[in-house]
Structures are given as structure tokens and as C-alpha cells.
Amino acid sequence: xxxxxxxxLYTPRETRYPExxxxxxxxxxxxxxxxxxxPLPENVKxxxxxxxxKLSTKAEEVATFFAxxxxxxxxxxxxxxxxxxKDWRKEMTSEEKxxxxxxxxxxxxxxxxxxxxxxxxxxQMSKEEKQKIKEENERLLKEYGYCVMDNHKERIxxxxxxxxxxxxxxxxxxxxxxxxxxxxxxxxxxxxxKDSKIPSPPPGHKWKEVRHxxxxxxxxxxxxxxxxxIKYIMLNPSSRIKGEKDWQKYETARRLKKCVDKIRNQxxxxxxxxxxxVRQRAVALYFIDKLALRAGNEKEEGETADTVGxxxxxxxxxxxxxxxDGQEYVVEFDFLGKDSxxxxxxxxxxxxxxxxxxxxxxxKQPEDDLFDRxxxxxxxxxxxxxxxxxxxxVFRTYNASITLQQQLKELTNPDDNIPAKILSYNRAxxxxxxxxxxxxxxxxxxxxxxxxxxxxIDAKKEQLADARRELKSAKADAKVRRDExxxxxxxxxxxxxxxxxxxxxxxxxxxxxxxxxxxxALGTSKLNYLDPRISVAxxxxxxxxxxxxxxxxxxxxxxxxxxxxxxxxxx
DNA sequence: CTTCTGACTTAGCACTTTAAGC
DNA sequence: GCTTAAAGTGCTAAGTCAGAAG
Numbered sequence: 001x002x003x004x005x006x007x008x009l010y011t012p013r014e015t016r017y018p019e020x021x022x023x024x025x026x027x028x029x030x031x032x033x034x035x036x037x038x039p040l041p042e043n044v045k046x047x048x049x050x051x052x053x054k055l056s057t058k059a060e061e062v063a064t065f066f067a068x069x070x071x072x073x074x075x076x077x078x079x080x081x082x083x084x085x086k087d088w089r090k091e092m093t094s095e096e097k098x099x100x101x102x103x104x105x106x107x108x109x110x111x112x113x114x115x116x117x118x119x120x121x122x123x124q125m126s127k128e129e130k131q132k133i134k135e136e137n138e139r140l141l142k143e144y145g146y147c148v149m150d151n152h153k154e155r156i157x158x159x160x161x162x163x164x165x166x167x168x169x170x171x172x173x174x175x176x177x178x179x180x181x182x183x184x185x186x187x188x189x190x191x192x193x194k195d196s197k198i199p200s201p202p203p204g205h206k207w208k209e210v211r212h213x214x215x216x217x218x219x220x221x222x223x224x225x226x227x228x229x230i231k232y233i234m235l236n237p238s239s240r241i242k243g244e245k246d247w248q249k250y251e252t253a254r255r256l257k258k259c260v261d262k263i264r265n266q267x268x269x270x271x272x273x274x275x276x277x278v279r280q281r282a283v284a285l286y287f288i289d290k291l292a293l294r295a296g297n298e299k300e301e302g303e304t305a306d307t308v309g310x311x312x313x314x315x316x317x318x319x320x321x322x323x324x325d326g327q328e329y330v331v332e333f334d335f336l337g338k339d340s341x342x343x344x345x346x347x348x349x350x351x352x353x354x355x356x357x358x359x360x361x362x363x364k365q366p367e368d369d370l371f372d373r374x375x376x377x378x379x380x381x382x383x384x385x386x387x388x389x390x391x392x393x394v395f396r397t398y399n400a401s402i403t404l405q406q407q408l409k410e411l412t413n414p415d416d417n418i419p420a421k422i423l424s425y426n427r428a429x430x431x432x433x434x435x436x437x438x439x440x441x442x443x444x445x446x447x448x449x450x451x452x453x454x455x456x457i458d459a460k461k462e463q464l465a466d467a468r469r470e471l472k473s474a475k476a477d478a479k480v481r482r483d484e485x486x487x488x489x490x491x492x493x494x495x496x497x498x499x500x501x502x503x504x505x506x507x508x509x510x511x512x513x514x515x516x517x518x519x520x521a522l523g524t525s526k527l528n529y530l531d532p533r534i535s536v537a538x539x540x541x542x543x544x545x546x547x548x549x550x551x552x553x554x555x556x557x558x559x560x561x562x563x564x565x566x567x568x569x570x571x
Numbered sequence: 572c573t574t575c576t577g578a579c580t581t582a583g584c585a586c587t588t589t590a591a592g593c
Numbered sequence: 594g595c596t597t598a599a600a601g602t603g604c605t606a607a608g609t610c611a612g613a614a615g
Binding site for chain 3: 157158160162167168169170173224226227231294295296297299304305307309337338339340376377380391392393443445449452453551552553
């Protein structure tokens with residue numbers, strides 16, 4: 001039974017709604033719009049072909065978007081510049097359009113400098129001024145940041161509408177640099193219950209639509225102009241509706257645990273099937289299970305960056321090595337996955353898988369689909385038959401969570417102190433992040449901060465050596481004198497050595513942890529793949545305060561798990 | 572079957588705040 | 594107290610997947 005945590009009181013969850021109904025009552029204040037454009041002061045100039053040019057307000061606004069990004073690599077990319085210029089020209093007056101014909105002749109540097117000075121000034125603001133801004137933000141949050149869903153006041157995740165700007169896709173995105181237009185009340189669909197106080201649009205405006213659909217969880221939606229997709233305002237992860245769904249997700253993964261052996265035997269059998277379609281499905285599922293690959297939906301060419309998942313892998317994304325570095329039947333994967341993050345891995349596979357892959361690749365061009373008889377829809381329909389609620393992504397959740405549980409068992413040393421146990425936890429977390437290929441760009445200051453830490457360690461080592469010498473001489477002294485005072489000195493010197501040893505160890509642990517974390521992002525798996533009850537149970541078992549593992553936001557999101565899990569919880 | 576649409580989860584990066592170390 | 598690194602938060606892009614439409 002799911003219970004939600006509300007005002008520090010545990011309340012049993014309301015009786016479950018009929019299929020598909022998400023709420024009975026929903027009331028909110030609507031979205032907060034982006035602040036209107038403030039034209040630049042007269043003294044901030046834009047230059048075209050070396051000459052000052054005063055831009056119309058609309059053209060100027062779009063120009064400032066580009067000026068603000070001038071330091072970013074994006075603005076040097078040809079596609080970005082081309083897309084930007086095309087969209088910018090649409091905002092220009094006909095006069096501007098006829099004058100400004102070449103982006104390379106545009107000089108935004110003065111505008112850029114102005115914005116840099118502005119942000120510098122913001123940093124230099126007095127305490128009072130900063131406090132005022134903070135209070136204003138809090139007021140906004142208080143008024144618009146919450147809604148009432150059924151009997152609960154709930155925090156809204158993103159109550160602010162995305163401001164206009166230049167689209168920044170990830171990776172090699174064909175639409176980078178396009179203008180993301182300003183969202184107006186007339187674009188907005190409000191969703192709330194009929195008997196609620198319906199939010200009013202800003203004066204002089206009206207909503208596109210007000211609807212009362214309790215089969216969905218969103219409060220506000222609009223259609224963005226880059227991909228034509230719908231954006232939503234929804235509730236915070238701490239909300240009942242999100243927490244319950246999250247809990248369900250892990251329960252589905254736990255059901256997979258019960259039948260995963262059977263499913264594995266099944267797909268191994270299917271490697272031998274007479275039907276090509278079945279063989280492809282079985283090999284793809286093996287990759288999804290073994291390597292935690294994503295399903296891989298088809299994507300429209302030219303609309304997004306060229307990235308793939310399992311079902312959309314192409315022949316060019318794998319290389320087959322009958323033998324590599326002393327291992328047999330090695331598959332070398334090299335492709336761009338979600339967010340254009342590279343997946344690179346050399347994996348020894350079973351002979352049957354290898355032979356099947358050779359078969360799938362026969363007579364194909366590099367750009368042909370590896371699994372030409374398979375897509376995510378076929379795969380998920382098959383999975384649905386194997387277990388209710390089973391889809392490709394459940395394997396990622398399952399394998400991530402079971403890996404954490406196993407790794408925690410393996411790595412936790414009962415004799416370790418708390419920092420060392422936490423290091424073990426982070427290592428277990430890291431094993432999952434590696435499995436799921438959660439990468440990050442190494443922090444810009446990484447090298448420098450690593451050197452700083454190393455010099456701290458060196459200094460600490462010297463300090464330890466000194467302390468040990470002092471202890472030694474104190475001991476010798478005590479041996480000669482045999483009085484209380486020198487005995488006490490020995491004791492205090494001993495303690496000093498111990499303290500420094502602990503400090504040194506802490507620093508060394510920190511260095512190891514940081515080095516191992518250089519290119520790996522732990523947050524994503526922690527937030528989305530690891531059953532929080534595993535972590536809660538581990539904390540309870542070893543007496544680790546939960547705050548050491550989850551920060552405030554995470555504790556709010558996982559309140560249900562913190563409440564539910566005992567130290568003997570098994571995923 | 573294929574394509575499209577809608578709703579929802581998952582993702583890394585940029586920015587802000589806090590904490591640690593001098 | 595000031596500086597710097599780490600932690601935390603906000604933002605919004607980019608996936609998954611189901612169901613409707615064609």
C-alpha cells in the first residue's frame with residue numbers, strides 16, 4: 001500500500017481511482033509568463049558592416065539572444081548561424097531585411113559586453129538588493145508554485161513558462177539556432193477541475209482553451225514552435241501523483257526479477273528460431289538486458305540529431321571481431337545515444353549471438369538497419385505477452401536496481417567507518433552509472449582542483465610525519481622521566497597522530513572518489529533507476545544517516561520509500 | 572500495418588547557493 | 594571574513610510508449 005507523506009503526518013492514500021482517472025479536484029493559478037522584453041539603453045550599439053545601426057524592438061530582441069551566446073561555441077557553428085539568421089530576418093522590418101544580408105558583418109560585441117557588465121553588476125549587488133530579489137521569488141513561488149490536487153497542496157515542478165531564446169539542441173542538431181518564440185496566454189491550455197477557481201489570464205488576454213480532463217496529470221500545456229511538440233506544466237516529484245507512479249515503476253521491475261530467468265531462457269532459445277524476425281527480437285532483447293541499452297524508437301530524419309538506441313542500431317554502429325585481445329566473439333559498439341552521448345563498448349557475446357549478427361549484416365550497407373525486421377512497437381508487444389506491464393525500459397530499471405543491491409552487498413565492509421562506507425555506496429552507484437552509460441563532461445576546473453587536493457594531501461602527510469616524530473620523542477621523554485605530566489603528553493600526542501591519520505584518510509578517500517567520478521554522472525541513476533528502498537534499507541542497516549545519501553530534494557522525492565523500507569528490504 | 576499525437580519519464584548542462592578551507 | 598570547490602537546483606531537451614488515426 002502506497003502512503004504519502006503530508007504535513008509530517010502519515011495518511012493512508014485515498015481509495016484508488018477507477019482506471020485512468022488521475023484526480024477529482026484540481027485548482028491552480030496558471031503559469032508565470034516570461035518577463036517582457038526590455039529594450040537596450042540608447043548607448044548600447046549594434047554595428048552592421050562597421051556602422052552603427054538602430055534596430056527595431058523585435059529585431060533587437062532576437063539580436064540580444066545571439067549576443068548573449070557569443071562566447072559559446074554554438075555561435076561559430078554553421079548550422080546554428082544559418083538557422084539563427086533565417087529566423088532573425090523574419091523578425092526584421094523590410095528596411096532592416098534589405099540592409100542586413102550577411103551575419104558575418106553583424107557586430108554584437110558591444111551588446112555582449114553590456115550583458116556581461118550587467119551580470120557582473122548583479123553579482124556585486126548589496127545584500128539588501130539580493131534579499132529583495134529573493135523575497136520576490138519566494139512570493140512568486142508561494143502564489144504560483146503550488147496547486148491543490150484532491151485533498152493535498154502540492155508543489156508544481158515548472159510553473160514558469162520557458163522564455164524566448166535561441167534553440168540549443170544537443171549534439172549535431174539540425175535545428176540549432178532557430179528562434180524559440182515567446183509564449184503568450186493565447187497559446188496556453190489550462191487544465192483544472194470544473195468546480196475549481198479557474199485561473200485568470202493576464203489583463204487584456206485570454207487563454208487558448210480551458211479544459212477539465214482528469215485523465216491527465218498536467219495543469220498547463222502549450223505547443224512549442226521548434227519541433228511542434230507539446231510542453232507541459234506538471235507536479236513536483238514530491239507529489240502524490242508522481243511518487244505513486246515512481247513506486248509502481250519499481251514494483252514492475254521487481255516483478256521482472258521474478259520472471260527474468262524464464263525470459264532469458266526464452267530469448268536464448270529464440271536465437272535459434274527459423275523466423276528472422278524472432279531471432280532479431282531475441283538478439284535485441286539480449287542487448288537491452290545485458291547492456292542496458294534503450295529501446296531505440298525511429299526518429300524523423302533531419303528533425304533531430306542522429307542518435308540511436310537498440311532497435312534503431314545500424315550496421316555502421318557495430319564491428320564484429322571473431323577474436324580480440326584474447327577474447328572470442330567480441331562486438332564493438334560505437335554509436336551516439338540519447339543526448340548524443342557516445343556509447344563505446346567492446347563486449348564478448350555468445351557464439352550464437354555473434355553468428356546471428358553476422359547473418360543480420362549480410363548484404364547490407366553501413367547505413368542500413370541492423371534489425372531490419374524489428375522496431376520498438378514489435379518488441380514491446382512481445383514483452384507485454386511475457387509479463388504484464390513489461391517494456392524495454394523496465395530492463396534498465398531492473399538491472400540498475402539489482403546491480404546496486406548486489407554491489408552494496410559486495411562492497412560494504414562492516415568494519416569501515418561512515419566516510420568509507422559512503423565511498424562504497426558511491427562505488428556501487430558508480431557501477432550502475434557505468435552500466436547505464438551516464439556520462440558528463442569533466443568539470444572545467446577538474447585538473448586544477450585535483451592538483452589542489454593533491455597538495456593538500458602532501459601537506460597532510462608532512463604534518464603526520466611531524467606528529468609522529470613528536471610522539472616518538474614524547475615517548476622517549478616519558479620513559480626517562482616516568483612522571484604523570486609526560487605520560488599525559490604522550491597521550492595527547494597519540495591522539496594528535498590519530499586525528500591527522502583520519503584527516504589524511506578522508507582526503508585520500510575524497511581524491512579517489514573524485515578521480516573515479518571524473519566523467520561519470522551519478523545523479524541520473526540515483527534519481528531515475530535505483531529503487532530508493534534499497535538505499536534506505538542500506539542506510540538503516542549500517543547506521544548511516546539518510547542525509548548522507550539523499551539531499552533535501554531527494555528526500556522529498558523519495559519520502560514514500562523512506563517511510564516504507566526497513567533494513568531487511570530486498571529488491 | 573504505418574504514421575502521428577499526446578503524455579509522461581529521463582537527461583546533461585548552466586547557474587546559484589552553500590560549505591569548506593584558508 | 595574571503596575565496597574556492599562542491600552541492601544543489603532550475604531548465605528544458607530528448608527520450609519511451611500507448612493509443613488514435615489513416
